[in-house]
Amino acid sequence: MGYTRIKIGLVVVGVSWTLFLFYIMSSLKWSPGSMGAARGPKHNLETSPHAGLFASSQFLEMANTFNSSGNTAKIAVTPRESAKSNFTPRKPKTSTEVKIINAKKAMLIAKISASANKINASANKVVPGKVVQVVMAANSQTIMGLMAALNSIFLNSKVPVHFYLTFPGDVLKHFKEWLQNTNLNKLSHTARPFPREVPEDKPHFAKLFLTSIFPELEGIIIYIDTDVVVQGNIEEMTKIPIEKGHPGAFSEECTSVSRRFSRARPFYSTHVNLKHSAIRPLAIKPTECTFNTDVFVTNATTWKRENITGQLQQWLLHNQKEPIYGVEPELDESEAAMLLVFHNRISPIPQLWHVRDLGMTTGAGYSKQFVKKAKLLHWNGHFKPWARRAAFVEIWQKYYLPDVTLHYQPLRRHN
Numbered sequence: 001m002g003y004t005r006i007k008i009g010l011v012v013v014g015v016s017w018t019l020f021l022f023y024i025m026s027s028l029k030w031s032p033g034s035m036g037a038a039r040g041p042k043h044n045l046e047t048s049p050h051a052g053l054f055a056s057s058q059f060l061e062m063a064n065t066f067n068s069s070g071n072t073a074k075i076a077v078t079p080r081e082s083a084k085s086n087f088t089p090r091k092p093k094t095s096t097e098v099k100i101i102n103a104k105k106a107m108l109i110a111k112i113s114a115s116a117n118k119i120n121a122s123a124n125k126v127v128p129g130k131v132v133q134v135v136m137a138a139n140s141q142t143i144m145g146l147m148a149a150l151n152s153i154f155l156n157s158k159v160p161v162h163f164y165l166t167f168p169g170d171v172l173k174h175f176k177e178w179l180q181n182t183n184l185n186k187l188s189h190t191a192r193p194f195p196r197e198v199p200e201d202k203p204h205f206a207k208l209f210l211t212s213i214f215p216e217l218e219g220i221i222i223y224i225d226t227d228v229v230v231q232g233n234i235e236e237m238t239k240i241p242i243e244k245g246h247p248g249a250f251s252e253e254c255t256s257v258s259r260r261f262s263r264a265r266p267f268y269s270t271h272v273n274l275k276h277s278a279i280r281p282l283a284i285k286p287t288e289c290t291f292n293t294d295v296f297v298t299n300a301t302t303w304k305r306e307n308i309t310g311q312l313q314q315w316l317l318h319n320q321k322e323p324i325y326g327v328e329p330e331l332d333e334s335e336a337a338m339l340l341v342f343h344n345r346i347s348p349i350p351q352l353w354h355v356r357d358l359g360m361t362t363g364a365g366y367s368k369q370f371v372k373k374a375k376l377l378h379w380n381g382h383f384k385p386w387a388r389r390a391a392f393v394e395i396w397q398k399y400y401l402p403d404v405t406l407h408y409q410p411l412r413r414h415n
Contacts, residue, residue, distance in 0.1 A: 132161045132235050133221040133300075135214065137198070137206035140171050144386040144400065144408050145226035145379075147178065152229045152399040154184060159235045163189040164214045164221075168200045174407060182401045190214065197313075205334045207293070208312045210303065217300035224376075225294035227359065227384055229396055232352075232375030240297050242347045247308060248298035249347040251354040254289035266290045270328040272336050278318045284343060291346055293338045294380055295354050312337045356380050362389040371395070386410040 134153065138146040146165070153161060167175055172193050179185060192213055198205040206213060207223050220238045224230075240249045253266030269286035273279060303309070315337035318324055325336035355374040357365065359381030371377065371392055379385055385396035388411070403409070 130159050130235075132157065132159060132238055133164065133217060133219070134161055134234065135164045135207070135210055135217075135221055135223045136226060137166045137194075137203040138171065138175075138226045139168055139200055139203045140408075141201075141387075142203060142226040143167070143171060143175060143178075144403075144410060145228070145384065146175075147182075147403075148386075148396055148400040149224060149226055149228045149230065150184060150187065151182075151401050152231065153234050154187065155399070156230060156233060157235065158233045160188065161234065163187065164217065165189055165191045166194055166198070166206050166213050167191065167203075169193045174405075177405070178401075178403050178408075181404045184401065190216075202332070202334070204294070208316075208334055208337065209309055210298075211300055212309055219299060219301060221298060221300050223296050223298070225378070225380070227379040228295065229377045229399055230375065231372075231377065231395075236375070237297055237349075237353060240347070240349060240353070242297065242299065246345045246347045247302060247306065247342060248296050249349050250291040250293065250296045250342070251349045251351075251356070252289055252291045252346070265328065268339065269326065271326045271331055272339055273322070273324050273326055276318065276322055276324050278315075279324065279340065282340070282343065288343075290339055291342070292354065292356060292378075292380070293335055294356075295349070295376065295378060297349065308341060311341045315340055350375075352376075354378060358391050359383040359385075361391065363391060365391060 136146060136149065150163065153163075165175070166172075172191055175191065179187060194200065194203075194206065195209060195213055197209055197212075204225065210221070210223065211217055222234065222237050242249050266289055267286060268274060268284050268288045268290060271290045272284070274284060274286060312334075315324055316333055319333040319336075323333070324340070325331045325333055352373060353375045355366070355371070355376065356378035357380060358377055359379035360383070361381075362383055366374075377392065377395065379390055379396070382388070383390040385393040386400070390396070397410075400410070
């Protein structure tokens, strides 16, 4: 009897579990093969029980992003499967929204491009401190020297150079035509006519008015006369130390190696009129050594701050009453004014950066080996390489650029 009851109980429990499992399977709508289909190697998003997940708003946003970027791949999500999902799909973007997205993308691309261009521009940009500023002045008698000097600097410089050039009006016009027919036709330069303070026959007066002719000048500048050839990298001159309180760097005549070949007496007693009523109070010793004013390095900012041009002009006014210059031939008030304003306030230029007095005689005062090492050669004196017999004229001739109009021609090309 007891055994029969146990059997009946087991049957009831089995039937109950069978009915319970059947109910569960019916509610899940599971069918044999569904699991196999999900496990198959090919996953069909349209028939998969996980289709609702792929129809979620996040996935649709990814799909829209891909499509808006030009990707041709499409993901099909049917309305039927979307309806089965607990997630509500995002509505397709309107044409206005698409335009906004595209506009934002265009702005982003433009911003990235601008940044890249900025980086490239920075790599190629000429840093103001790296541009060497050279000031020169010429007239019809010295323009041939100017062309050789420009070419020598241009060919031997390792950094960008900007030239500030000044001429009489008619010479300026011809200079522009001359330049266009040479390899310097794209030379970086600013050219302006002489101001009224600079006589046409005295171009060296322009150095007194550097910042008046070129008020945009700032920082280190180099003034070079036209009877010069530069064989070194002129950037080195911008690195010449200028002592605090000194307006510039010059070459002192007494200590120069070229002093041996100069006929000049480089003393204040011969260059300046020490008996002048305005000069006597300065108590300058007659045997004090002078310096060369044809090549120098200065700071235009300091020049303007200290009103150097104003100080020089004051001495020119004194010259109107009584000469301020001495007995040394070929000296004038412009040279004397600079010797007075810069008295005891100059820093030295290295000797190889100003080998001068090449125009004092027709012969070679230096060895060829020394001249070859020189960074800057200066034909100061009577004998210019474009006008008369001069020492080492072959070096100057190497840099000279002929005038195609033949308006200007060297008188003698060889010794």
